[in-house]
Amino acid sequence: MKYISNPPDAASLMTTARSFGNYDLPGALADLIDNSIKARAKNVRVHCVFSNVDPVVRIIDDGCGMSPDELQVAMRPASTNPTVERSPDDLGRFGWGMKSASFSQCMKLTVVSRKNGELSAAVWDLDDVDNWKMGVLSEKEIETLIDPLLKVSDGTEIIWNKCDRLFEGGTLTQEQFNHLIVHTRNQLSLTFHRFLAGEVRGCRLSIYINGTPIAPYDPFYSTHLATQALGREEIRHGRSNRVRIQPYILPHYSKLVLADFDRLSGAEGLLRNQGFYVYRQNRLIISGTWFRLVKHGELSHLVRIAIDIPNTLDSIWKISVDKSDAQLPAFLRNRLLQIIGSLRNKSAKVIRSKGAKIATGGNISVWNRHVHDGQIRYLINRTHPVIEALFDPKRNSKATTNSALQIIEQSMPVNNLSQDLGGDSVKVNQVTLNPRTIIEQLEIALPSMLLDAGGAMERLTAELRRTEPFAQNWKLVEGHIREKGWIK
Ligand SMILES: Nc1ncnc2c1ncn2[C@@H]1O[C@H](COP(=O)(O)OP(=O)(O)OP(=O)(O)O)[C@@H](O)[C@H]1O
Ligand SMILES: [Mg+2]
Numbered sequence: 212m213k214y215i216s217n218p219p220d221a222a223s224l225m226t227t228a229r230s231f232g233n234y235d236l237p238g239a240l241a242d243l244i245d246n247s248i249k250a251r252a253k254n255v256r257v258h259c260v261f262s263n264v265d266p267v268v269r270i271i272d273d274g275c276g277m278s279p280d281e282l283q284v285a286m287r288p289a290s291t292n293p294t295v296e297r298s299p300d301d302l303g304r305f306g307w308g309m310k311s312a313s314f315s316q317c318m319k320l321t322v323v324s325r326k327n328g329e330l331s332a333a334v335w336d337l338d339d340v341d342n343w344k345m346g347v348l349s350e351k352e353i354e355t356l357i358d359p360l361l362k363v364s365d366g367t368e369i370i371w372n373k374c375d376r377l378f379e380g381g382t383l384t385q386e387q388f389n390h391l392i393v394h395t396r397n398q399l400s401l402t403f404h405r406f407l408a409g410e411v412r413g414c415r416l417s418i419y420i421n422g423t424p425i426a427p428y429d430p431f432y433s434t435h436l437a438t439q440a441l442g443r444e445e446i447r448h449g450r451s452n453r454v455r456i457q458p459y460i461l462p463h464y465s466k467l468v469l470a471d472f473d474r475l476s477g478a479e480g481l482l483r484n485q486g487f488y489v490y491r492q493n494r495l496i497i498s499g500t501w502f503r504l505v506k507h508g509e510l511s512h513l514v515r516i517a518i519d520i521p522n523t524l525d526s527i528w529k530i531s532v533d534k535s536d537a538q539l540p541a542f543l544r545n546r547l548l549q550i551i552g553s554l555r556n557k558s559a560k561v562i563r564s565k566g567a568k569i570a571t572g573g574n575i576s577v578w579n580r581h582v583h584d585g586q587i588r589y590l591i592n593r594t595h596p597v598i599e600a601l602f603d604p605k606r607n608s609k610a611t612t613n614s615a616l617q618i619i620e621q622s623m624p625v626n627n628l629s630q631d632l633g634g635d636s637v638k639v640n641q642v643t644l645n646p647r648t649i650i651e652q653l654e655i656a657l658p659s660m661l662l663d664a665g666g667a668m669e670r671l672t673a674e675l676r677r678t679e680p681f682a683q684n685w686k687l688v689e690g691h692i693r694e695k696g697w698i699k
Pocket of ligand 1: 247306308309366
């Protein structure tokens, strides 16, 4: 056998790199922020404004920066072998992130860096990749380009031009862009919450998007008085690898203010956000998954479990290039199943513990949620002004009744109901078992039903047998109308 050189075509490989991983804007920015964290940056500033003509995105940090030689290596695709041991504070693995994350959003990547006062800059432009020749900018070119911060202190600036993917080929509207920025803020506040809160590295990381700082968002509400942090444990793998597991039961929604509740449940609802939250070197990589160990909804919505993994287990977890996916290693499977089992009852207790008014935009809700002996019932709030009007003979009219029915329809507590029904062993039981109430309801319904049946008892009984709640309580109803002598 002989060996011949068979390198990839530069332009093809770089274009293929656009599709490595499954980056969206927050995912791409997170990969760059990982690098800034590794470079011990305290501030990362993202400038990303809407523009129909040649939009530019800039990400500037005040980390240690790179020398010209280091920048050259950093710009190289696959700049580090993934098998190389990384320091514990290194969030990188593949030597691709800066390039693949950037090309997932743009065609032209420029990196300017300053280390010990020395500036250097390099460019990859996918429209012009010629046999691995990389653009290196002159001092003058750098001067015209750089952020004022790099003129006075060390750091790195990433510049994205030709943002075809980010702006969806120019079809993204201003409104869609604004949503994307809000989503990006929310994602980054979660992904880096420990860094933003100053829980790691002994100092806070500040991330700004268009000048506005991002606040940390702790998905466990770990400082909330009503959050239950359950037994934390460490699982060893090999001699030095430790995986930390910390289950939480979140506060019942009745104990949260509305803004917290909205954030807690997110766009996809509480149920979607239950599950494991996997942190790699304190950076969240996966949230709200059960790794198919249990179905979503089988446990209470309030269960979230933090799993902390070191970067030494990357290959066992099969971490993806974009750090958004990983596979649960076999050595953890059984223990996680046991932990899930022990959480079933605990979380059900929290969800059943307290009844409350349903959180809505206002203070007076139409529906109230009552919990008694582990049974949940939804009752209409009779003190609500529109409902109350029904009981006032002077104000009761067809219009009042119609308004009341409308607000009942509009305010059906569908979200709360679905949360309750998803909770493990929680029972929503709307059926009243009080016979007196049913008879009262029967007495009210009978005159019009009798009229509809044209006085025919057979038709009346047939109607009653398919009308709620009489059908479900047929023995009681039958006994009553027999007693009245209406049927024999
Ligand atoms: N903001 C930065 N400040 C200082 N050095 C940086 C910065 N961004 C990138 N680098 C350097 O460039 C190298 C390559 O970064 P890149 O993100 O492409 O790969 P990686 O971080 O090594 O691995 P991964 O593909 O897992 O992200 C980094 O290892 C780091 O040395
Ligand atoms: Mg990286």
